[in-house]
Amino acid sequence: MPKEIEFIFKSPDDSPGYLLGQLTMLWQRKQKKVLDPLNLTQTQFVLLAALGWLSKVSDAVTQIDIANQSNTDRMMVSKVLRTLEEKKFISRQEHQTDTRAKVITLTHEGAKILQKALTAVENTDSEFFSVLGERLPSFNQYMAKLTEQNKDH
């Protein structure tokens, strides 16, 4: 390193951004291990869960609905749903009134996998965050507040 240049580094433990990044990396690696045996990736699971959630209140869920529900962009949804279709976890049909849109539904197989995945992920999360103990609700509040405050612009 050029000797004449001095950097001012904060200690990692004082940098919430750094900590957030590190923690997320660990969490995603753990999620991956849990979902791999179910033939699902993290994103595939999230989109499948979003579809399951939306299906409770609508019988004509479109790709845009899934994108909005999961805060994913529509290109990602398009690509991942194609993969999920190949895996026979979902099916895509023409929309009745809007020929641009596609109606996405869970297959039996997809519903079964989603059930397993929801349970597995919840158990893993429970263990991952267990160190917080009774402080978990407080942690959740922090996270929810931060998410709310930083949405959009």
Added chain:
Amino acid sequence: MPKEIEFIFKSPDDSPGYLLGQLTMLWQRKQKKVLDPLNLTQTQFVLLAALGWLSKVSDAVTQIDIANQSNTDRMMVSKVLRTLEEKKFISRQEHQTDTRAKVITLTHEGAKILQKALTAVENTDSEFFSVLGERLPSFNQYMAKLTEQNKDH
């Protein structure tokens, strides 16, 4: 959705994993906007910062050192450092005593960019987490504890 199957969804606000994922997504999008003008990606910034940090105490930083410091895996470091070399932000030389290893150093240009990036990122983080106010140290403690607890296995 197959009508006979019922899913049990937790409310998103009660799921720390979901919240962590959502928050990280927002944070990464914001980081990207800040780093784009500096011709750096998130990962490139992290590795550059790890290199800067290590350079303070060592004059023979290897790729493995950077990988360990940043908790990134070796392949990632190999690929990203190649890109950073093309951008003239770092240089890679043969190691004196270990011919397998490469010694990584910041170039002048790289050091200047890193300085700018460190400032920009810290300002962005400061704004991103400002809603926490005086609860920030508490939040940092939660994050540090979670990270520590979930390292490795």
Added chain:
DNA sequence: CAATTATAATATACACGACAACAATAAACA
């Protein structure tokens, strides 16, 4: 010292994640 084991870096493959650009069609409105 020779054989085994561990380590540093790379090659390749698959799957995101963000973005730009595009085609088709629906909705809004002059």
Added chain:
DNA sequence: TGTTTATTGTTGTCGTGTATATTATAATTG
């Protein structure tokens, strides 16, 4: 009604992340 605008979905590109396997070389040990 006809034109503009918005919406739905797709394709393609760049840059991660993770896993497996490979090459070269260092370190360990029988």
